[in-house]
Amino acid sequence: MLQTLSNTWLSLPDYARSTAWILVVTVALILSVAFLTLWERKVIGWMQLRRGPNRVRIFGTLPGLGQPFADVVKLLLKEVVIPTNSNKFLFRLAPMIALIPAFAAWAVIPLSPELVISKADAGLLYLLSLTSMGVYGVIIAGWAANSKYAFLGAMRSAAQMVAYEIAMGFALVGVLMATRSMNLGTIVHTQQGGALAWNWFWLFPLFVVYFISGVAETNRAPFDVAEGESEIVAGFHVEYSGMAFALFFLAEYANMILISALAAVMFLGGWLSPFQGYPGIGATPLAHSSFLWLALKIFILLFLFLWFRATFPRYRYDQIMRLGWKALIPVTLVWIGVEMVLAACRVGPWSH
Amino acid sequence: MLVEMMFYVFATILVGAALGVIVARNPVISALSLVLCFITSAAIWLLLEAEFLAVVLVLVYVGAVMVLFLFVVMMLDINLAELRQGFTRFAWLGWLTALAVIVEIVGVIWSRGGLGIDASKGGTAQPADYSNTLELGRVLYTQYAYPFELAAMVLLVAIVAAIALTMRSRIGLKKQDIARQVAVRREDRVRIVKMKAEKRS
Numbered sequence: 001m002l003q004t005l006s007n008t009w010l011s012l013p014d015y016a017r018s019t020a021w022i023l024v025v026t027v028a029l030i031l032s033v034a035f036l037t038l039w040e041r042k043v044i045g046w047m048q049l050r051r052g053p054n055r056v057r058i059f060g061t062l063p064g065l066g067q068p069f070a071d072v073v074k075l076l077l078k079e080v081v082i083p084t085n086s087n088k089f090l091f092r093l094a095p096m097i098a099l100i101p102a103f104a105a106w107a108v109i110p111l112s113p114e115l116v117i118s119k120a121d122a123g124l125l126y127l128l129s130l131t132s133m134g135v136y137g138v139i140i141a142g143w144a145a146n147s148k149y150a151f152l153g154a155m156r157s158a159a160q161m162v163a164y165e166i167a168m169g170f171a172l173v174g175v176l177m178a179t180r181s182m183n184l185g186t187i188v189h190t191q192q193g194g195a196l197a198w199n200w201f202w203l204f205p206l207f208v209v210y211f212i213s214g215v216a217e218t219n220r221a222p223f224d225v226a227e228g229e230s231e232i233v234a235g236f237h238v239e240y241s242g243m244a245f246a247l248f249f250l251a252e253y254a255n256m257i258l259i260s261a262l263a264a265v266m267f268l269g270g271w272l273s274p275f276q277g278y279p280g281i282g283a284t285p286l287a288h289s290s291f292l293w294l295a296l297k298i299f300i301l302l303f304l305f306l307w308f309r310a311t312f313p314r315y316r317y318d319q320i321m322r323l324g325w326k327a328l329i330p331v332t333l334v335w336i337g338v339e340m341v342l343a344a345c346r347v348g349p350w351s352h
Numbered sequence: 353m354l355v356e357m358m359f360y361v362f363a364t365i366l367v368g369a370a371l372g373v374i375v376a377r378n379p380v381i382s383a384l385s386l387v388l389c390f391i392t393s394a395a396i397w398l399l400l401e402a403e404f405l406a407v408v409l410v411l412v413y414v415g416a417v418m419v420l421f422l423f424v425v426m427m428l429d430i431n432l433a434e435l436r437q438g439f440t441r442f443a444w445l446g447w448l449t450a451l452a453v454i455v456e457i458v459g460v461i462w463s464r465g466g467l468g469i470d471a472s473k474g475g476t477a478q479p480a481d482y483s484n485t486l487e488l489g490r491v492l493y494t495q496y497a498y499p500f501e502l503a504a505m506v507l508l509v510a511i512v513a514a515i516a517l518t519m520r521s522r523i524g525l526k527k528q529d530i531a532r533q534v535a536v537r538r539e540d541r542v543r544i545v546k547m548k549a550e551k552r553s
Contacts, residue, residue, distance in 0.1 A: 090384075121483045125407040132415025136387070139419065143380060143426050155423070162419055182485060322530070 021117050025106050033253040034068035040306050041067070047310040078242035083145055086239070090144035095240070095247035098137025101130040102254035109261055110185045112271050112291035124182040127262065128169055131217065134255065135161045138226075138236050141248070145239035153235030156317065157219050157226030163324040164216040170332035171210035174203050175266045177339050178349045188270035190349065194282075195274035200267040202348040205335045207267040209328045211304070214259035216324065218252060220305055222312035223320055260301035261294070268297045355399055362399070366392040379425045383418065390414050401478055404485040 009017070038053065042064065045052025056066035082091055108123035110116040120126055135158050142154020176182060178199055179190040191198045200207045216223040219235075227235035237248045264270060271294040275287045315323070343350040369392060372385030390413045397406035478484075492500050 120403070122403045122407050122485050125404070125411060125485075129407050129411035129415055132411060132419075135415075135419055139422055139426070140384070151426070155427075158419065158423070162416070165415070318528070 018117055021115065022107075025111070025117065026103060029103065029106065029254060029257065030250070032257055033250055034072070036253050036257065036302065037071070037249075038064060038068050039302075040309070043303070043306045044310045047307075072246070075243055075246040080242040080244045081239075083147065083239050086146045087144040090140050091239075092244070094137050094141035094144055095244050095251070096137075097140060098134060098251040099247050099254070101133045102251050102258055105130045105258050106261075108184055109265060110188055110270055111294065113289050115291070116185055119183065119185055121183050123184040124172060124176060124187070127184075128165075128172065131168075131255075131258075132165055134251070137248070137251065141240070142236035145236075147239050149233050150236050150238045153226055153233075153238065157236060160219070160223065160226065160320060160324070161217055163321060164213040164328070167209055167324060167328040167332055168213040168217060170329065170336065171203075171206040171213065172266065174206040174332065174336055174339055175199055177336065177343065178203060184265055184270075188265060188272060191269040191272060192276065194277040195269070197277070197349075198267065198269040198272070198274075199349070202342065203267065203335070203339070205331050207263070209332050210267065211259075211263055211301070213324075213328060214263065215305065215308060216320065218255045218259060218305075220252075220256065221309040222315050224314065225317050225320060256302060256305055257298065260298045260305070263301055264294055264297035268301075270294055270297075359396065359399055362392050362395045366396065379428075380422065383422050383425050386421075387414055387418050390418070402484065404488055 012020075042052040052064065053067040054063040056070045057063055058066040058069065082088060105127055107118045108116065108120045108126055138154050138161070139158050142150045142152075142158075145151070175187065179187045181187055181190065219226040227237075237245055240248060271289050271291055273287045273289050273293050275281045275284070276289070277287075281287065342348055366389060369385045369388040373382050373389065376382045376385060390409055394406040394409045394414075397403075397409065
């Protein structure tokens with residue numbers, strides 16, 4: 001039975017198989033987003049000595065496990081209000097523009113040693129250009145709603161995203177220098193040899209800068225001035241309701257998962273096992289590279305996102321800009337110089 | 353076959369979007385049409401196997417230049433009636449310019465025998481492991497290293513000039529000194545006053 005199944009799978013043409021994988025990845029991503037919202041509320045609840053959502057069950061499972069589905073049903077049944085003087089076409093288009101790049105970026109991410117949907121050679125550039133497209137959803141949403149609050153929120157978050165994109169790009173230049181490839185599969189392969197051979201060790205400042213920029217790029221706390229409740233209602237999506245709002249929500253969480261996945265691939269060795277190559281434990285099944293390691297790394301990084309949100313107070317807007325332009329970008333520039341020296345001395349990833 | 357079909361789809365969208373840039377009344381719609389133009393031309397470049405250039409076009413023009421452009425356009429309050437006032441009066445000048453440009457382009461292509469490009473054939477396909485990013489990098493940093501560095505310097509000078517031009521010190525402008533803010537102590541801000549208790553009246 002299993003044999004015939006795998007045979008039919010292998011006999012399928014290439015495009016059919018990649019289409020099937022695209023479907024699998026997309027559905028898995030949407031489900032992850034659903035459970036990430038639940039996990040976020042649970043984690044923050046525990047950190048604040050509350051229980052978090054604990055009412056909705058599915059089939060008598062853990063309390064709260066059905067909450068994401070209840071939320072989706074609620075949002076689906078709500079009316080999508082379109083403001084009278086808005087630009088109707090752009091107003092409907094904006095949530096999709098916000099969502100599509102967050103999903104399309106997964107095409108080049110190596111999920112396991114065998115599985116990557118597209119082995120694009122300029123994968124890193126593709127990712128950078130897609131993440132830079134996300135800002136259009138925000139700008140268009142803010143402008144099309146024809147509301148000054150939405151517009152101000154859009155301006156704030158767009159300026160923030162543009163600023164932190166530069167730091168992010170420079171951090172990735174550092175990765176590029178260390179791995180000498182823009183193909184994400186190759187980037188993972190060059191990090192082989194256990195946890196200390198991963199990029200984070202030699203590029204630690206860049207790793208930190210990348211993750212901070214990632215938090216700012218997704219407009220998450222403590223950089224969530226775009227929707228700072230205390231200042232400007234809810235930012236660029238004030239006028240959105242129901243499923244249109246849910247799409248922005250989905251995009252934000254999909255972007256969080258994407259940033260975590262990218263940090264895992266670029267700096268934490270992707271699907272490589274941390275025990276690889278060490279005597280003793282290196283021979284056990286723990287040292288096998290698999291998707292599970294990538295999933296674990298993504299999960300830990302996502303937890304950091306939630307932890308930040310529960311811990312840090314919100315940055316002031318001018319401080320955000322200062323941090324981005326005057327702290328993070330200089331750090332990356334200096335570290336690229338340090339990398340040049342390291343490469344000239346042939347240490348770390350440059351030794352072979 | 354599939355590639356040709358894709359080309360015509362993208363080309364149609366590209367021409368439509370380019371028309372949208374000049375026809376749209378709302379400047380924001382114009383700017384967004386330009387974004388669509390860039391993305392579809394990047395798609396056409398991808399069909400020509402110029403992945404690096406295509407991705408960089410999206411990264412630089414869509415991701416950075418047009419965002420800033422949109423910022424400005426959205427914040428300007430453009431009066432459309434005033435803008436279109438001289439439109440018919442100077443239409444002939446516009447037509448003349450367009451005609452001159454078309455004549456020039458056709459003349460160049462005609463006199464040079466189609467520039468040596470056989471449009472009907474398309475480029476030769478490269479093997480799957482060919483990386484044009486690598487090739488471009490190799491050429492840029494060996495053969496054209498000096499012109500490339502020179503262009504980078506010119507851009508740097510332009511950045512410095514743009515900042516220098518817009519930077520001005522106004523009188524009475526309040527500025528933050530972060531170092532002083534961080535170094536501040538309790539004694540600088542708080543004064544403890546000793547006073548006798550007031551009588552309840």
